[in-house]
Amino acid sequence: MGSQDNNVELSSNSFLAYKSAKVFVAGHRGLVGSAIGRKLTQLGFTNLVLRSHAELDLTRQSDVEAFFAYEKPEFVIVAAAKVGGIHANNTYPADFIAINLQIQTNVIDSAYRNGAKKLLFLGSSCIYPKFAPQPIPEDALLTGPLEPTNEWYAIAKIAGIKMCQAYRIQHKWDAISGMPTNLYGPYDNFHPENSHVLPALMRRFHEAKVNGAKEVVVWGTGSPLREFLHVDDLADAVVFMMEKYSGLEHLNVGSGKEVTIKELAELMKEVVGFEGDLVWDSTKPDGTPRKLMDSSKLASLGWTPKVSLKDGLADTYKWYLENVNL
Ligand SMILES: NC(=O)C1=CN([C@@H]2O[C@H](COP(=O)(O)OP(=O)(O)OC[C@H]3O[C@@H](n4cnc5c(N)ncnc54)[C@H](OP(=O)(O)O)[C@@H]3O)[C@@H](O)[C@H]2O)C=CC1
Ligand SMILES: C[C@H]1O[C@H](OP(=O)(O)OP(=O)(O)OC[C@H]2O[C@@H](n3cnc4c(=O)[nH]c(N)nc43)[C@H](O)[C@@H]2O)[C@@H](O)[C@@H](O)C1=O
Numbered sequence: 001m002g003s004q005d006n007n008v009e010l011s012s013n014s015f016l017a018y019k020s021a022k023v024f025v026a027g028h029r030g031l032v033g034s035a036i037g038r039k040l041t042q043l044g045f046t047n048l049v050l051r052s053h054a055e056l057d058l059t060r061q062s063d064v065e066a067f068f069a070y071e072k073p074e075f076v077i078v079a080a081a082k083v084g085g086i087h088a089n090n091t092y093p094a095d096f097i098a099i100n101l102q103i104q105t106n107v108i109d110s111a112y113r114n115g116a117k118k119l120l121f122l123g124s125s126c127i128y129p130k131f132a133p134q135p136i137p138e139d140a141l142l143t144g145p146l147e148p149t150n151e152w153y154a155i156a157k158i159a160g161i162k163m164c165q166a167y168r169i170q171h172k173w174d175a176i177s178g179m180p181t182n183l184y185g186p187y188d189n190f191h192p193e194n195s196h197v198l199p200a201l202m203r204r205f206h207e208a209k210v211n212g213a214k215e216v217v218v219w220g221t222g223s224p225l226r227e228f229l230h231v232d233d234l235a236d237a238v239v240f241m242m243e244k245y246s247g248l249e250h251l252n253v254g255s256g257k258e259v260t261i262k263e264l265a266e267l268m269k270e271v272v273g274f275e276g277d278l279v280w281d282s283t284k285p286d287g288t289p290r291k292l293m294d295s296s297k298l299a300s301l302g303w304t305p306k307v308s309l310k311d312g313l314a315d316t317y318k319w320y321l322e323n324v325n326l
Helices: 003-011 029-042 061-071 085-093 093-113 146-169 198-212 229-246 261-272 294-302 307-324
Strands: 023-024 076-077 120-121 176-182 182-184 215-219 225-228 251-253 259-260 277-281
Touching: 023 029, 023 093, 029 182, 029 229, 076 229, 085 093, 085 146, 085 198, 093 120, 093 146, 093 215, 120 146, 120 229, 146 176, 176 229, 182 198, 182 229, 182 307, 198 215, 198 251, 198 261, 198 307, 215 261, 225 229, 225 261, 225 307, 229 251, 229 294, 251 294, 259 261, 259 307, 261 277
Parallel strands: 023 076, 076 120, 120 176, 176 251, 182 225, 215 277
Antiparallel strands: 225 259
16 A cells, blocks of 8 residues: 555554543444444543533534643544435435535544544545446545435545545644445434435334334335445444554445345345335435445455344344334
């Protein structure tokens, strides 16, 4: 990785050796931030700095500056963002571009100005061109047009990667980026329209089972392929990158396994125990046809995922029954 040459002198900060360090996990109540919080707590980190959205709105520059000046976190993980599935991305393009640019710009700049040792920014596999080569290598970035349903969010995420790179180059500051594939797990967003496919189907199948419905509507044609990763695997990868990676280039984080939406729906039906039929609503968009990432760079550093989709779905449904469907 030629780009690493630029950063050799930046890789001296151990993360795991310093469990009393102040670590700011932005977005700690969300799917990803909560998993990172659980992982860091399990590992023995004792000084997590956390603020809910109500306590600190990360789109407000002066509030973010005041927070960083006061807390001066040593490590920063950016898991706060405006996030949603295909419908939300398509319906609220202004929110997806503006809120994400604001949050990430404020957090990255303030972290740098207030002496953080290292920052990890999270993007998403939607940064790649709609028709990127499969599996998608990191260097496919900016080689073609984006998927229209999420280009606004993707542009913000690409700006986040580039901002980390620019601060590395100009300020010799250890900012890195990870690009996760589609995620799922505890504390996901189960909204009927604005969520991602996996929590949306879990809720829809569950409600259909409980209500004795004969059929469940699933969006699109069922043919798109998606790669899913359990959020606990992502949290493990985040800690791994904080410890082991200090490079200019963003790193893909995936499971390496893809399923069609039809296969996902069939698996969900089985896990939830719904016995009716699936009906496909082809008026809804399919989005990108396929986005399997090439995560071999992260694998070559020594990280591998552990949770299978079937086990992950069963665990998440158990969590849903205990926590959401009260
Ligand atoms: N979910 C997925 O499939 C994927 C997620 N990612 C990335 O992972 C990161 C986290 O996503 P995920 O956990 O799924 O999202 P969630 O929506 O579950 O969590 C996002 C968190 O950010 C907080 N937040 C949003 N806006 C603000 C704000 N203005 N000020 C302060 N906090 C705010 C939210 O708080 P509140 O809810 O109170 O607004 C929430 O706690 C994002 O960068 C996303 O791009 C990447 C690939 C896939
Ligand atoms: C993580 C990723 O997430 C988004 O991209 P996406 O992968 O297209 O997201 P999705 O989970 O919403 O849909 C996946 C597929 O599933 C189909 N589908 C069927 N039935 C439902 C359904 O009920 N809800 C949803 N949401 N989708 C459904 C849907 O039609 C599509 O074919 C972007 O926000 C992007 O920005 C991003 O980063």
